[in-house]
Amino acid sequence: MAAPWRVDGVSPGSGVRSGARAYPMRRTMFVLAVLGALICGGYLAVREAVRWAVAHPGPALGVGAVVLPLLVVVAVVAVRGMPRLRELRRAARAGKAEAEAEVAAMAATAPVAQAAPVVEVEAADAAPWRVEDFLALDADGFEQAIARLCERDGCRDVQVVGGAGDLGADVLATASDGRRLIIQCKRYGETNKVGSQDVQRFGGTCFTVHEAEVAAVVTTSTFTEPAADYAATCGIRCFDGERLVAWANGDGATPWG
Known part of the structure; x- marks a missing residue:
């Protein structure tokens, strides 16, 4: 109780x-x-x-x-x-x-918190995934979808921890090779790019607070050039909408691969 x-x-x-x-x-x-x-x-x-x-x-x-x-x-x-x-x-x-x-x-x-819906994502689905399919999910559903993709591709101990006070971490997992994986999910529209400040905030916590061995930002949109430059400097992996769709359909690399 x-x-x-x-x-x-x-x-x-x-x-x-x-x-x-x-x-x-x-x-x-x-x-x-x-x-x-x-x-x-x-x-x-x-x-x-x-x-x-x-x-x-x-x-x-x-x-x-x-x-x-x-x-x-x-x-x-x-x-x-x-x-x-x-x-x-x-x-x-x-x-x-x-x-x-x-x-x-x-x-x-305050409303009683409801459990986030379980989102099934399989590469063998009849219709391939598109960016629009991820945008049709709400923020919690998008985080759940990323977590299910991680589980599908061999990650263990997958947790969805996004929300107030998450300090930038939305999905925690252990990759198939044993590395600690921290993912931040950005469900943005096509015209709303992930900016440098978004990546900097994540960069300030993913390694020092969450002790990530692999840190990635996964978005349905794209990254600004300063954001991509900062991520490359800090070792943060950027997964835009195109790479996300390829990953979901089994045609591309995983964020930790």
Whole structure:
């Protein structure tokens, strides 16, 4: 059974806010300790200042003429700043409450995730695959199709992991020769080419984060020249729509071949 959704350590419907009680108690104890230290320190400082002033009345008058105006200025600034400080605190509390309410609303209305459809891709299909066939799939279906192609051609441990927070990896697999394969899927229309920024983002994670031994970007479209140049420099393999169709129909190389 999935763990209940939590915000600030509170489980909805539990009626328990132990974390919320513990935090104000610790904060109160800390504030009291600081106030006690300030009062004791202030008392000792004033007592020693009075003793010194009695013993040295001349220098005490000079110091007092300088220190007292500064204390007055500091007090005035502090008093004037208090309303602004209270205003900022109220705004901060209101912003936090609004953010928590938004998170709660999103969690309450979030649809239940549905399993991605299984897409069958076989080279022996009656009709050969075309780019339009891949474009007819949604983003999840396209990732599933690439995963099925990997399985068909001998990959093991194939996983579809695309989605929020995937750090560029859509399909993970182990190639038939044992190398770790990371594929990013780009289901783009003909006029929407995979650009240099797309490949750079993938290049920043595929080797360092996902520890790829083979990294490939597979798209239904094409790559811009800067994207292809960057991929060649980093060792990322580019599979455009034409190469994808050849792979699906068994007429071309695999991304890891």
